[in-house]
Amino acid sequence: MMFCSIFSDKHKKDRWQRLSGMNRKRALISETFKVKKRRNGTEKFGADSVGDGPTDIRSTLEYLMTLFPRKLFNDTLPQIVLKHQLYSIHNDKTLVDKEVNKLREQAELLMFQLGFDAEAFGLVFASDYRAKVLAGEEGKVTRATVEKFLEKVLTPSCTDLSFSKDRMLREFLFTDSEITQLVKSGVLTVRDAGSWWLSIPNSGKFTKYFIQGRKAVLGMVKKSKYSEVLKAELEERRTTTQVKFHMKYHIHDIVGAELVER
Structure with a gap:
């Protein structure tokens, strides 16, 4: 016990x-x-059947995501797992980080800085993120810009947590007006002057409920x-x-x- x-x-x-x-x-x-x-x-702790191996990290993510309260958010949010939750099941943090990075480099997994703690990183399957974001953009004038953004960030070559204005303009070829639309849609949130975090639209309520529940x-x-x-x-x-x-x-x-x- x-x-x-x-x-x-x-x-x-x-x-x-x-x-x-x-x-x-x-x-x-x-x-x-x-x-x-x-x-x-x-x-x-928790998923006792999960071991410490490359494929098991994905299995652990899938297990933890079954605990995510989808109905609480009317199924509008992708299922979010915090990276450190994996440490409660797998002893080897280095292995966890390595396998998480592999999934990110394969464009299967996205990582987000959640804002309430510098060491708190949210993990979301890329396919789930894309589906929820586009569903939320249905009928909006920002949809085309958001879809263009997803095509550029949901790739193996892009594993960044944040984006500078210079990169958005020169590499991704977005205009200032389009960047404003991305912030309005919630896929970007201001980090500081001239840079933005990759973010999960409408995740503010998740953060609020998570913190009060933890306390x-x-x-x-x-x-x-x-x-x-x-x-x-x-x-x-x-x-x-x-x-x-x-x-x-x-x-x-x-x-x-x-x-x-x-």
């Missing part, structure tokens, strides 16, 4: 030293979650007796209105982001 807990830094250090000599299988049973970041990796779930751990709670119990907790996503979605987030540890 898994526990979630919060400890002081000294308690955290002492406990980790005791756990470090344990057999990994025993650790999976006895480790606790701590609402503190650490540099060590996390144990496997609420962490609060549940903190308020539990001895600041500990079984993983199974946390998954089955009756959630408040602050938690609109599947509980497992949030658990993979707080474990992968090392806001808790087991």
Whole structure:
């Protein structure tokens, strides 16, 4: 059984030293979650059938995307996974990053800077992104410009998270007016003067619900007796209105982001 807990830094250090000599299988049973970041990796969690291999990263993405609350957004958003959620299942972060980059270079996967945290990157399958974006552009005057943009960015040669004005004008051959249309449509959002982030249209509500849900779930751990709670119990907790996503979605987030540890 898994526990979630919060400890002081000294308690955290002492406990980790005791756990470090344990057999990994025993650790999976006895480790606790701590609402503190650490540099060590996390144990496997969630999709137990998923291993650490090239094809498994895609399988893990598909599993995590099943937890995305499509109905909450009237199925207008592509299914979003945070890259660090993969770390809650796969121990080898280097492998995860390598395989994610391969999928991006094959134009199968897009990555986005979500804005609320410099280390929080959203992952979306390119085909899903294209379908949702174009569906949202149906009947709008910006559709042709958006479609032109997608043809240029959904390619193996383009894995950038942001675009400079010079590149948009000289390489992609967009006009200032077309760039304005792309910002209006939501596929670009301002990064700073003269550059834009690649973005997911209408994802503001996702970010809002995600952050408030994360805070609420962490609060549940903190308020539990001895600041500990079984993983199974946390998954089955009756959630408040602050938690609109599947509980497992949030658990993979707080474990992968090392806001808790087991």
